[in-house]
Amino acid sequence: SENQKSKIKNQDSNIYNVGIIGAGTMGSGIAQVAATAGCQVKIFDLNADQLENAASALENILSRLVQKSRIDEAEKSRIQGNIQYVNTLEDLSDSDLTIEAIVENLEVKKKVFAQLESLVSEDCIIASNTSSLSITSIAASLEKPERCIGIHFFNPAPLMKLVEIIPAVQTEDHITETCVNTIKNWGKTMAVAKDTPGFIVNRVARPFYSEALRMYEEGMADIPTLDKVVRQMGFRMGPFELMDFIGHDVNYVVTESVFAAFYFDPRYKPSLTQKRLVEAGWLGKKSGRGFYKFENGNKIEPE
Ligand code: NAI
Known part of the structure; x- marks a missing residue:
């Protein structure tokens, strides 16, 4: 795991511990992407059933890939070994990057971000996978809004190559750069776009x-x-x-x-x-x- 860590660091990204909030369609897919790339992923959901569903859905997806000889058993265990399913937000406190993928509701998201910010380090990047809310208004709920950004995956996250990266008005450039490098390391192509309704894809x-x-x-x-x-x-x-x-x-x-x-x-x-x-x-x-x-x-x- 030290090896993996240095491998990831050599590719210009300091992101190793990734926290995902919400284990639904998108959160579980993003967890798979980050774990496959060698990050240590912790995924949290309020609903314990959702965590179980996410774990068994991943088991099915990876077993199918093994059957099709796209990956071997060792790779399957490596990916699964990189994901922990956790029951409290506190468990995400050592994250370098958190990606929120909970219900599409600004008030709910703001509450979760405020709580999250009190738990993570000063340098932790706080991202949202929102499809349609303003990243700038989400950022405004943080004490350090300059570390907030939109990282917008598409469904299904493991298959869709494209990711939109949406800096808020307040986001510092180095945060955007780190996210661009991280998402590149995760094998995705990306577009950086301004924070406007629907971003690029959902508008066009x-x-x-x-x-x-x-x-x-x-x-x-x-x-x-x-x-x-x-x-x-x-x-x-x-x-x-x-x-x-x-x-x-x-x-x-x-x-x-x-x-x-x-x-x-x-x-x-x-x-x-x-x-x-x-x-x-x-x-x-x-x-x-x-x-x-x-x-x-x-x-x-x-x-
Ligand atoms: P989903 O309904 O499948 O999953 C949401 C999960 O969040 C549920 O498991 C729920 O239990 C959990 N949750 C709700 N409130 C929570 C809280 N306070 N703390 C922790 N967990 C909580 O939703 P889905 O489709 O994965 O969407 C999540 C986000 O991703 C939304 O913001 C959505 O707009 C965005 N998105 C969705 C896409 C899609 O095609 N479904 C595509 C791109 C973005």
Whole structure:
């Protein structure tokens, strides 16, 4: 482990102990990425069941990789050995970097950050994985806002290469540099972008969804046709398939938040069609029905 530590340090990053707050979809994926890169990861969640779920989900993912001969048993144990599942925020006190991936709620996040800051060292970098909240307003809740930054992974974190790095207005340049080097060491590509609503990806993606929803509402073509055409243009998924995959609850809230943050610019106006899906609980793949129907996570109709 001293070897690993010096290896990581040689690559211009002082980040060795990583604390993750929230063991849901994103936190558990980020933990896997950091552990694979050789960091010592501690992951905390208020909900003990979530910690257990995260540990067994990782076991499944890594076993599948072993079956496919993508990694060997030793690599699997090394990765698992680099992650500790912990029951208190205090356990993260020796972190060089913490990444928060809890519920998307500014007030809740601010409370957690205030508590976290009282536990970690002066030099610890405090990052958020938020998709849509202002990093600057999160930073403002800290006593040392200059060490706060957005590190925005995409779902699923271990597979998606891109990470957005979002310095707040208050963030010092050396903090951004350390994060850029760390994320590079973790095998990701990144874009550094200013703190604006939706950052790059979630802003540029808004019209992809909303224009498709408008076309459907106008009766221009049916959903499978619209998806097929977009796929044939070279996109991996059509807009409706992608919304079903992301979850309409998550997708709709991001649209609402970007719309409000741009002072209700009609370009970002959310869709009532999508709002009705959320109200019906037709959230997409995860609930078995969205624009499409799903069985065991697979789309069943129409093709
Ligand atoms: P999730 O709901 O899967 O996981 C959130 C976890 O945080 C849960 O396990 C919950 O028990 C835990 N939690 C809630 N409050 C807590 C607290 N006070 N202390 C400790 N743990 C707490 O959520 P998900 O999807 O992983 O999202 C997390 C963050 O990442 C959000 O800010 C979201 O906007 C952002 N994000 C989500 C993406 C996605 O596609 N799901 C993509 C990129 C960012």
